[in-house]
Amino acid sequence: MSSSTSSASVQSLNTLLDTAETLCTQRGRRLTPIRRKVLEILLQRQRSVKAYELLDEIRKVQPGAAPPTVYRALDFLIAEGLIHRLDAVNAWAACMDAAGDRHDILVICTECGAVAEFSDPKLHRQLAQKVASAGFVLNHHETELRALCNPCHEKQLAHGHTHPHSHAHS
Ligand SMILES: [Zn+2]
Ligand SMILES: [Zn+2]
Numbered sequence: 001m002s003s004s005t006s007s008a009s010v011q012s013l014n015t016l017l018d019t020a021e022t023l024c025t026q027r028g029r030r031l032t033p034i035r036r037k038v039l040e041i042l043l044q045r046q047r048s049v050k051a052y053e054l055l056d057e058i059r060k061v062q063p064g065a066a067p068p069t070v071y072r073a074l075d076f077l078i079a080e081g082l083i084h085r086l087d088a089v090n091a092w093a094a095c096m097d098a099a100g101d102r103h104d105i106l107v108i109c110t111e112c113g114a115v116a117e118f119s120d121p122k123l124h125r126q127l128a129q130k131v132a133s134a135g136f137v138l139n140h141h142e143t144e145l146r147a148l149c150n151p152c153h154e155k156q157l158a159h160g161h162t163h164p165h166s167h168a169h170s
Contacts, residue, residue, distance in 0.1 A: 038073040042094035048113035050091045088144045107145045111152035
């Protein structure tokens, strides 16, 4: 365990893990050690994490851990609403407010994997209506928006300014 983490963030991490544990217990589900560990890693990162990164972390505490073990834990955590699956970046992120309102809009930075979660049932209903008007049924309660976080956007702008060649617009 790293000792560089501040006590404040350790405390909030433990609070979030306790909340997850309580939610599972209330539903008669069990947050097994491996499920808890996967959730803990995601909560610590506070951004989206890829499967191989997760597996690397898990193997630090459980050297023989196989990918299916991690995927099963992820499936459980998704089913319990404790994490979000992000197809846009092929990764997973912890839900930072699992006990609160369901997040239906997820914004993901495609550069660094930062995530912002929103609960906006009205906007989501409008989206569903728009989709329905085209003859489709929205079958996922989470909508992902690919974006750039401000730091990544600024980096890209700075990079653009110092770039020796100007990109031709096609
Ligand atoms: Zn969430
Ligand atoms: Zn970013």
